[in-house]
Amino acid sequence: MKFYIASDHAGFVLKDPAKKILENLGASVVDLGPKDANRVDYPDFANLLCQRVLEDEGSFGVLICGSGIGMSIAANRFKGIRAALCVEPYSAMMCRAHNDANVLCLGARIIGEGMLEVILQNFTQTKFEGGRHACRIGKLQ
Numbered sequence: 839m840k841f842y843i844a845s846d847h848a849g850f851v852l853k854d855p856a857k858k859i860l861e862n863l864g865a866s867v868v869d870l871g872p873k874d875a876n877r878v879d880y881p882d883f884a885n886l887l888c889q890r891v892l893e894d895e896g897s898f899g900v901l902i903c904g905s906g907i908g909m910s911i912a913a914n915r916f917k918g919i920r921a922a923l924c925v926e927p928y929s930a931m932m933c934r935a936h937n938d939a940n941v942l943c944l945g946a947r948i949i950g951e952g953m954l955e956v957i958l959q960n961f962t963q964t965k966f967e968g969g970r971h972a973c974r975i976g977k978l979q
Contacts, residue, residue, distance in 0.1 A: 839863075839962060840897040842890045844870040844883035845946070846909070849902030851875070852946040852954055856900055859958045884912035888919045891940055899941040900958075906945035913941050920978065925949055930957040934964035936971045 841860050845853040850872060857867045870886050872878050880903045891899045899921075901909035906923040913921035921941035922933035925948050933939035942961050949957065966972075 839865040840894065841865050841867045841900055842870055842887050842894075842897060843867055843900045843902075844887045845872065845902040846880040846883060846904070847872065847875050847877050848904030849880075849909075849944070849946045852902050852944065852949075852951070855951050856902065856944070856954060856958065859955050860900070860962070863959065863962050865962060880908045881912045884909050888913050888916040888921075888941065892916065892918050897940075898961075900944065901941060902944045902946055904945060904947045906943040906948065910943040913943060917979065920975070924957050924961070926953065927956045927960045930960035931964045934961055935967045938966040938971070938975050 843853060843857055860867050884901055887899045887901055891897050901913055903909045910921050910923040913919050919941055920937055920939045921943050922939040923943040924930040925945060
């Protein structure tokens with residue numbers, strides 16, 4: 839699996855731990871920034887990541903901000919992006935199984951590193967079920 843990852847200043851604290859967890863799960867990870875915790879605007883990083891995911895077929899994205907809400911809103915503006923805000927493991931599993939999510943949005947002020955690990959495990963290890971869900975995904979396009 840290939841992942842692009844980006845954050846804003848509030849999400850920066852979880853970006854490196856998320857990269858390490860993804861790499862330990864066997865994923866390759868491309869860090870799109872920022873390089874430090876100085877103030878930045880989340881839409882800039884969400885836009886960059888979504889463009890990369892759309893250009894690189896089969897890739898996924900992880901966006902992290904303070905709550906995950908801003909990144910989720912920004913990402914879902916792109917046709918072909920199905921971004922899911924997950925704050926617990928069940929949602930991370932279901933967004934892949936039923937919604938074929940290709941971008942995971944996280945809130946650094948909501949989850950800690952322990953929850954981060956389980957969420958990323960569920961997201962990476964769950965496959966899209968297709969079937970009745972595929973028709974619904976088609977309607978989103």
